[in-house]
Amino acid sequence: MEFTDPDRTRLAVLGSPIAHSLSPPLHAAAYDVLGLPFTYGRHEVASGGLDAFVAGLGPDWRGLSLTMPLKRDVLPMLDRTTPLVDELGVANTVAFRQEGDRVVLAGANTDVEGIVRPVEALGHLPGEATIVGGGATAASALAAAVRLGAVDVRLFLRDTAKAGPLVELAVRLGVTLEVLPIDSLPGTTHGFLVSTLPGGAADSLELVPSGPDAVLFDVAYEPWPTAAAGRWGAAGGRVLNGLDMLTEQAIGQIRFFVSGDESELLPDEAEVRRAMRRSVGLPDAITG
Known part of the structure; x- marks a missing residue:
């Protein structure tokens, strides 16, 4: 599939603690179905460490998923925010976008x-x-x-x-x-x-x-x-299950990373969702 900024292929989830996060297999499953050459990792970043982490990123970075304690720490760093971020004062997603010779940090809330x-x-x-x-x-x-x-x-x-x-x-x-x-x-x-x-x-x-x-x-x-x-x-x-939330907020993040719009459906999103749920041991559909 086509996507913006094709040289930006690296992504990760940040937070503390982060070793338990299942975001990497969720995202990997989605990018496999979509045929996208993205890699997605995890990094331990405590409160107060986000600025330094972002400053050290290269031009191949596409975006970040944020968990505790970074969802409010990121706000002063953002150049663009969705209305929901403005309303709640919370962002769990950052996309790096090239605008001319400037890299813009765009924030969204998919929680x-x-x-x-x-x-x-x-x-x-x-x-x-x-x-x-x-x-x-x-x-x-x-x-x-x-x-x-x-x-x-x-x-x-x-x-x-x-x-x-x-x-x-x-x-x-x-x-x-x-x-x-x-x-x-x-x-x-x-x-x-x-x-x-x-x-x-x-x-x-x-x-x-x-x-x-x-x-x-x-x-x-x-x-x-x-x-x-x-x-x-x-x-x-x-x-x-908390994994139900993790899966659905991840789908919003992937939309944001790919198209810049967390409300724009992914190609064959139903199959993407099934693959993501299977990757973390969930049944294909939400049952409660």
Whole structure:
């Protein structure tokens, strides 16, 4: 397939910790189906190290996927941003684009669609939502909940004093946000819950589905299943794997890397998705 800037073929995921990331096999599977000569690696980059890493990149670099703790660190470095990055203040994707004799850094957020598409695949459109955790992914989860139809959202945090940015975002999104301490979870039930905590961090929490159609989207995937996901499923609820999100946000990133537009479908995208899901041990379709 044709793509812009054909001399730019190197890509990688950055973050800390990063050794567990399954982004490399996901992207490799997609580029194999698409017939693209891209290589995709992983690099450990801690907070404060992104500027130096980018400064050391050569002209063959095409883009970067960003995970914690870099999704906000990157913002001052970006020359172009999508409206969603501007709205959320979070970017998980950077593309290097040649404009004349200048290299432009363009940023996008594909995490929101990474949550929205798997939930839509289950046919679940919640009127209310719960988010556990307050990091960069929580902002994307809040925007995703609104896109899915939620008008009331509960946010559970270990430190409610840190809720300010998410409260401001909720106002901009026009959604009612109730901020609660995480130790008030016992005794509550949830129709749609997104846990944005890293792997294992939610294992001691009491997360209880409100009924058989209730969905837990646990963005962690290592180890899997998490104890929280196991208990939710045993209680009769439906569970989405963090790899479902990883796959869908990666598809948005690949679109952005290839065409510059994360909403432009890839050629034979259904086959690309199947290959990506198989590469990380997922079934061909989302089942919950």
